[in-house]
Amino acid sequence: MLKRLLALALAGALALSMVACGTPAAPAPEGGESEGPKTTFKYSELSEVPTLDPQLANSVPSNTAILHIQEPLVRMYNGVLEPGAAESWEISEDGLTYTFHLRDMTWSDGQPVTAGDFEYGIKRLVDPNTASPYGWFACYIKNGSPCNSGELPLEELGVKAIDDKTLEITLEYVADYFLQVVSNACYVATRQDLVEQYGQDFAATAEKNAYTGPFVVKEVKTGDRLILAKNPNYWNADQTKLEEVEIIVVANANTAVDMYNAGDLDYVQVPSDLKDLYADQISEFFDGSNDFLRVKQDDPNVPTHNKDLRLAINYAINRAEFITLTSNDVYAANPRYVLPQVAGVNKTYGEEYPYEAYPVNGDADKAKEHLDAALAALGCAASDITIELLTTDTESSKKQAEVLQQQIQSVLGINITIKQVPYKDRLKMESERDFELVFTGWAPDYSDPYTYLELQIADAYYNYGGYNLDFDGNVIENEFDKYMEFAATTSDKQARMDALFAAEKQMLEDGAVVPLLLRRVLYMKNENLEGLALYFLGARIDFTRAYWAE
Amino acid sequence: MAKYILKRIVISLATLLVLITAVFFLVRLMPGDPFASEKMPPDVKANLEAYYGLDKPLIVQYFTYMGQLLKGNMGYSMVYSNKTVNDIIAATFPYSADLGIRALTFAVCFGISLGIVAALRRGKPLDYGCILIAIVGTSVPDFIMGSLLQYFFGVQMKLLPVAQYTTWKHTILPSIAVGFYSLASISRYMRTSMLEVISQDYIKTAKSKGISNFRITWKHQIRNAIMPVVTMMGPLVASVLTGTFVIEAMFVVPGMGKYYVESISTYDYTIVLGITVFYGAFLVICNTVVDILYGFIDPRIKIAK
Numbered sequence: 001m002l003k004r005l006l007a008l009a010l011a012g013a014l015a016l017s018m019v020a021c022g023t024p025a026a027p028a029p030e031g032g033e034s035e036g037p038k039t040t041f042k043y044s045e046l047s048e049v050p051t052l053d054p055q056l057a058n059s060v061p062s063n064t065a066i067l068h069i070q071e072p073l074v075r076m077y078n079g080v081l082e083p084g085a086a087e088s089w090e091i092s093e094d095g096l097t098y099t100f101h102l103r104d105m106t107w108s109d110g111q112p113v114t115a116g117d118f119e120y121g122i123k124r125l126v127d128p129n130t131a132s133p134y135g136w137f138a139c140y141i142k143n144g145s146p147c148n149s150g151e152l153p154l155e156e157l158g159v160k161a162i163d164d165k166t167l168e169i170t171l172e173y174v175a176d177y178f179l180q181v182v183s184n185a186c187y188v189a190t191r192q193d194l195v196e197q198y199g200q201d202f203a204a205t206a207e208k209n210a211y212t213g214p215f216v217v218k219e220v221k222t223g224d225r226l227i228l229a230k231n232p233n234y235w236n237a238d239q240t241k242l243e244e245v246e247i248i249v250v251a252n253a254n255t256a257v258d259m260y261n262a263g264d265l266d267y268v269q270v271p272s273d274l275k276d277l278y279a280d281q282i283s284e285f286f287d288g289s290n291d292f293l294r295v296k297q298d299d300p301n302v303p304t305h306n307k308d309l310r311l312a313i314n315y316a317i318n319r320a321e322f323i324t325l326t327s328n329d330v331y332a333a334n335p336r337y338v339l340p341q342v343a344g345v346n347k348t349y350g351e352e353y354p355y356e357a358y359p360v361n362g363d364a365d366k367a368k369e370h371l372d373a374a375l376a377a378l379g380c381a382a383s384d385i386t387i388e389l390l391t392t393d394t395e396s397s398k399k400q401a402e403v404l405q406q407q408i409q410s411v412l413g414i415n416i417t418i419k420q421v422p423y424k425d426r427l428k429m430e431s432e433r434d435f436e437l438v439f440t441g442w443a444p445d446y447s448d449p450y451t452y453l454e455l456q457i458a459d460a461y462y463n464y465g466g467y468n469l470d471f472d473g474n475v476i477e478n479e480f481d482k483y484m485e486f487a488a489t490t491s492d493k494q495a496r497m498d499a500l501f502a503a504e505k506q507m508l509e510d511g512a513v514v515p516l517l518l519r520r521v522l523y524m525k526n527e528n529l530e531g532l533a534l535y536f537l538g539a540r541i542d543f544t545r546a547y548w549a550e
Numbered sequence: 551m552a553k554y555i556l557k558r559i560v561i562s563l564a565t566l567l568v569l570i571t572a573v574f575f576l577v578r579l580m581p582g583d584p585f586a587s588e589k590m591p592p593d594v595k596a597n598l599e600a601y602y603g604l605d606k607p608l609i610v611q612y613f614t615y616m617g618q619l620l621k622g623n624m625g626y627s628m629v630y631s632n633k634t635v636n637d638i639i640a641a642t643f644p645y646s647a648d649l650g651i652r653a654l655t656f657a658v659c660f661g662i663s664l665g666i667v668a669a670l671r672r673g674k675p676l677d678y679g680c681i682l683i684a685i686v687g688t689s690v691p692d693f694i695m696g697s698l699l700q701y702f703f704g705v706q707m708k709l710l711p712v713a714q715y716t717t718w719k720h721t722i723l724p725s726i727a728v729g730f731y732s733l734a735s736i737s738r739y740m741r742t743s744m745l746e747v748i749s750q751d752y753i754k755t756a757k758s759k760g761i762s763n764f765r766i767t768w769k770h771q772i773r774n775a776i777m778p779v780v781t782m783m784g785p786l787v788a789s790v791l792t793g794t795f796v797i798e799a800m801f802v803v804p805g806m807g808k809y810y811v812e813s814i815s816t817y818d819y820t821i822v823l824g825i826t827v828f829y830g831a832f833l834v835i836c837n838t839v840v841d842i843l844y845g846f847i848d849p850r851i852k853i854a855k
Contacts, residue, residue, distance in 0.1 A: 047812075048630070056631045058587070131601030133587065135594045149593035204632035222633065222641035224804030250713070251799035251808055254697075258705055258712045259802070424817050425582030431590070442588065461591050 038548040039243035041529065043267040043541065044250035044259070049226050052217065053203040054188045055125045058133040060443075064539040065247065066185035068228060071212040071235070073100050073118065073167070076183040077542060078533040079343075079447065085113060085189065085212065085235075086167075095174040095491055098182075100167040105235040107210040113189055115161035121190035122159045122169075134186045137445065140178055142170040173488055176496070180446035183538060188212070214240045214544045224249060241531075241547035257524075266529050267541070270522040272330040284520045286332070288536030290339050290452070291441040293389070293404075293514035294430065298466025298473065302436045303385050305471075308374035310511030315367035316411035317404065320360045323517055326400045331517040333360045338504050339518060341536060343447040345497050353501040357508035357515070364411050371412050382413040390429060391439040393420040400439060433464050437514070447537055449500040450487065456507050457484050467512040480506045558841055562834040569830045570619070570823070574612055577822050584628045584817035602628060615823070624824035629816050635824030638809055643828075645715060646798070646805035650791035652721055653729030661733040662779065665740020666772060672745065680737060687734025693796045696727040700800065713802040724801040728794050732786055736779055743775040750774070777848060784840035788833040 049061045054070060057063055067075075075084035086100035105113045124130050126138045128150040138144035142158025158170030171178060181187065191210055195202045203209040206217040214236070215228040228245040231237065250256040253271040257278075260268035270282055295310055296302045304310050319333035336357050340350020375382060389405065391397045398420060405416040416437075421429065430438050444451040454460060458468035458475040468478040475481070483503035487496045507513070525532060528549045533542040585598045599605045603614060618625060624635035668680035703723060704712035711720045747753065748771060756766050795807035806825065813821035 050629050051631045053632055058589075128597045129601070131597040133585070133590065133594060133598060135597060136589065136591045145593070148597070150597075200626055201632060204637070221804065222638060223645075223806075223808065248714075248802070249804070250802050252802075255700070255713050255800055255802060258700065259714070261705070262708075262712045264712070264714065422580075422582055422815065424584070424586045424815070425580075427586035427588065427590075428582045431586065440588070445589075 037550050038528075039241070040245070041242050041267075041543055041546060042246040042248060042265050044248045044256045044265055044269075046249075046251060046253065046256075046269075048223060048249045049247065051203065052209065052220070052226075054121060054185050054190055055130055055132045055134070057185050060540050061247075063185045064541060065226060065228075066188065067213070067539040067542075068215045068245075068544060069211045069213040069217055069231075070185070070188040071105070071113075071214075072183045072185070072188050073102075074179050074183045076180065076535075076538045077544070079535055079537070081179050081183065084183070085118070089179075095176070096171045098169045098171070098178060099162075100169070102165045102167065103235055105212065106233050107191065107212055108216045108231055108233055109210045110233070111191075111210070112164070113212055114164045115167040116164070117189035117191060118167050118187075119159050119161040120192045121186075121188055123154050123157060124190055124195065125186050126157055127154055132186070137181070137184065137186055140171055140173070140175045140181055142172050144172060174491065176493070177446040177448040177450070180448075180537070184445075215245065218244070239545060241545070242543060245543060260524060267523060267525040267532065270524055272328045272522065275328050275330060275522060278524060281524045282522050283524070284330070284522050285534045286339070286341055286536050287519055287521045287540060288339060288341075288443045289441050289519040290334065290337075290443070290515075291331075291439065291517045291519065292334075292337065293516065294435070294438045294440050294465045295511070295513060296433070296436050296465055297512070298469040298471060300471050302387070303374075303378055304387060304436065306374045306377055307511055308370040308377065309385070310514075312367045312370035312374055312412055313408055314358045314508075314511050314514055315363045315370060316408050317358070317514065317516075318360075318362035318407055319358075319516060321362075322400075322403050322407065325403050326396070327517070330522055331519050334515045334518045335360050336504065337508060337513060337515050338449045338452045338500075339444060339536070341447075342444060342449055342451070345493050349449050349497070349501075352497070353504075355501075355505065357505070362407070362411070367411050371414075383415070385414040386417060387414065387436050388417045388419050389437045389439065390419050390421065390426060390435040392423045392426050394423075397439065430464055433466065435464075438464075441519075444537060449497075449504065450484075453484060453500060453503050453507075456512055457481055465512065467507065467510070480510070480512075554845070555842055558838050562838050565834055566827070566830055570616070570827055571612075573823055573826045574615065575608070577819050578608060580817065582817055584819060586817075602626075619827070624827070625820040627813075627821050628818045629813070629821075635820055638821065639806065639824065639828055642804055642806040642809065643792070645803055646794075646807060647791045649715070649721065649724055649728060649798070649803055649805060650787070652725035653790055654732065654787065655729075656725055657729035657732035657736055658783075661736025662740050662776070664733070664737040665779075666744060666767075668737065668741045669744030669748070669775075670767070680741070684734040684738045684741075687730045688738070690730075692727055692731060692794065693800065695730055696724070696797050696800045699723045699727055713800070715801065715803045720801075724797050724803055727797045727801070728790060732790060735782070739779050739782060740775065743778045744771060747771050747775045773847075777844075780840060780843060780847060784836040785833060788829070788836045792829045792832055 045061050047061065049065045050059055051057055051062055052065060052069070054066050057066055071085045073084055073086040075082050085102055085105065087103040089098060089100045091098055102113065102115055107113060122138065125132050126135060126144060126147045128148060135148045138148060143152050143156045146152040147154055147157045160168045162168055175181070189212060194209060198208045201208055205220050209217065211217065211231055214231055214234050216231045218227040218229040220226055226247040230240050230243050234240060248265070250259065253269065256265065256268045257270060257274060259265045270278055275282065295304045297305050299305060319335060323329055323331050323333045336355050338349060340348060342349045344352035371382065389401050391401045401418045405418060408414065408416050426438065429435055430440060442452060442455065455462040456467050457463060458478065458481055468476050468480060470476055480503050483499045483506065487499040487503070490496050529546060530549050531546040534540065535542065585595050603611055627633050627635060627638065630638065664680045664683065668677045671677045700712060700723060703710045710723055714720055753766060753770060756770055792806060795811045798805040798807040809821055810825045813825065
């Protein structure tokens with residue numbers, strides 16, 4: 001009898017669990033949609049926002065979220081710089097001293113925002129004990145690099161709060177783009193009292209930080225979503241029209257599209273294979289990522305130390321065909337190195353200096369000319385040359401590598417082998433200069449050609465290919481470095497830009513890299529949602545001024 | 551019995567220690583490192599390595615880790631820099647477990663029933679129907695099952711929500727997607743073992759004593775046939791409850807599976823270790839519980855001890 005009761009009870013419990021086992025999350029109220037205009041905005045990210053701690057942020061999702069909850073000194077909206085926490089600023093004659101005048105504004109908990117909060121934030125970024133992955137981003141500031149490596153004490157850093165409302169930053173060298181640098185998340189004001197109170201848990205949950213931006217964090221649901229709410233204490237609160245924003249983690253891109261179609265999302269990124277299915281609803285923007293091959297040039301055992309061979313590879317590639325085969329024409333073929341969308345003097349750099357270093361459809365005749373010259377210099381036959389192409393171990397990387405392999409081999413008759421390794425391993429091998437050809441990319445930190453070109457300066461850390469280095473690693477005297485040197489010291493904007501273009505031309509004529517493509521993002525958004533800004537820098541998706549049309 | 555249980559627990563702890571040690575050193579053997587990034591100058595990397603203690607000798611790191619683990623502290627993630635592994639497990643395991651319990655309930659109820667029905671109607675159309683379900687369930691991978699369910703019931707018929715995990719309606723499709731494989735294997739085990747039992751002498755004895763068919767099936771056949779199913783429940787519970795990456799990603803369930811898979815490709819040592827330890831401990835506990843349950847279901851085991 002007892003056993004039968006027990007069995008019954010068990011069966012009952014099982015049945016109950018099926019129905020009643022409380023779902024961990026309470027159902028979200030569907031309110032706010034029946035009356036008045038909609039004031040919520042929901043969109044998805046493929047991965048979770050890794051951190052909301054401004055100085056520890058090193059990813060696009062983090063940067064985007066932080067720029068909505070904190071106010072930088074200068075705010076970038078759709079590529080235009082506007083006053084943010086700083087009402088106004090002055091730049092000294094020599095371009096080395098920036099003085100910011102802060103407006104009257106408060107933190108979300110009512111405390112006034114001071115220049116000291118900004119000074120603390122920037123010093124925290126540089127402090128080696130913070131171990132910020134973006135610590136190098138203070139290298140423009142006087143003593144930024146030695147303070148970050150611990151060689152100099154933090155007091156030597158060129159940042160100083162003159163009084164509560166005035167912040168003075170001294171630069172290490174002339175950087176015209178410095179206002180763009182301070183518009184990044186890692187330069188925002190940070191509360192010393194809260195950092196000291198919470199330690200590494202600072203900014204982990206909504207309560208463990210205070211906010212100065214258009215939104216505040218309402219809730220951080222680990223692995224699920226980030227909920228922001230309008231900040232009534234924001235200095236420009238009238239401008240914020242959205243009351244609540246949900247950033248939902250949807251790891252599966254196809255599911256995100258289904259959710260968008262079901263009305264669960266207002267904005268979604270569309271995977272390239274669905275491009276044709278939603279052709280009439282899709283828009284696109286360049287997200288700033290620029291993919292290219294780095295080429296080993298300072299190793300006598302790797303034949304690409306020969307300039308003609310590098311040029312032969314560059315001319316052999318049919319970039320237009322490559323883009324069609326590997327991305328369904330979502331990405332754009334790139335016949336040059338610098339992202340054309342970055343700022344020039346008055347217009348974009350691409351408009352001011354149009355340039356096609358290598359024809360997008362390739363040029364087999366020119367490729368063979370250069371190959372013949374290379375073979376003569378190397379003293380071998382084309383079939384004797386084998387070059388290894390290093391890339392990541394994903395399916396899409398494999399496809400890209402195979403198309404390149406096929407194009408180069410069929411035009412030049414040399415051998416290309418493919419080596420696939422995990423992403424983090426590829427990065428490590430690349431930085432240790434352990435490769436022959438590597439598929440890589442760069443996203444800009446500010447809108448200026450310099451952000452791409454500085455990677456190729458002979459003694460730069462990022463010159464992994466060894467451009468302008470001899471076999472012993474010594475710098476060869478060269479034109480490129482001279483142009484770059486001039487650009488870093490002149491105060492004549494037009495002459496500076498001309499020099500940067502001359503540098504780009506020089507490095508491509510030397511075949512220093514193999515440019516390939518510019519990435520575009522496909523997206524769909526609800527047609528009634530207005531004022532969303534999508535840009536290749538800063539907050540890639542900016543909803544500070546978004547609103548619903550009635 | 552007490553001695554038996556104690557012995558099981560000691561063996562479990564030893565297993566865990568070996569597991570943690572092996573994973574700790576194996577993770578470090580992976581090529582690449584957690585801080586590799588497009589923009590990572592050596593000074594910045596040195597700061598990070600010092601911060602996470604990776605600059606110390608490996609053996610020192612091991613003892614530091616074990617010391618912290620004994621206090622129940624699994625450390626901060628290297629990617630989600632403000633979150634500890636404890637935070638992440640605490641936030642996501644309830645979702646994985648909730649989904650797992652629903653999936654298991656579905657799988658056990660229907661799996662056992664199907665197995666019984668198939669065995670009782672051996673060779674009849676109903677049996678073939680059950681076999682078909684079992685074959686489909688074991689051979690169709692969960693991501694296809696999930697996509698099909700999502701497409702037909704969510705996108706086409708709009709009967710159930712496409713994704714997310716908020717109301718009970720949202721839980722139906724992912725539970726079926728996760729549970730279907732287990733359902734199929736449970737029903738196969740159950741059918742086979744029912745057929746084995748039916749030819750046993752004690753069933754004949756019961757029949758000759760004139761006990762009703764229903765009583766024979768219910769009291770003698772099922773109770774004896776369920777043993778192998780209980781055996782496979784241990785690992786099944788552990789694997790289903792700790793999260794399934796594919797289905798969680800597909801149905802936007804904020805569970806633990808994602809962290810486990812993601813942390814391996816991001817080289818987030820603390821999460822890889824933390825979740826492995828958690829999963830390992832869970833598996834060991836489930837197996838131990840099953841071993842102990844055995845003692846209650848099958849009196850012969852008690853005698854053998």
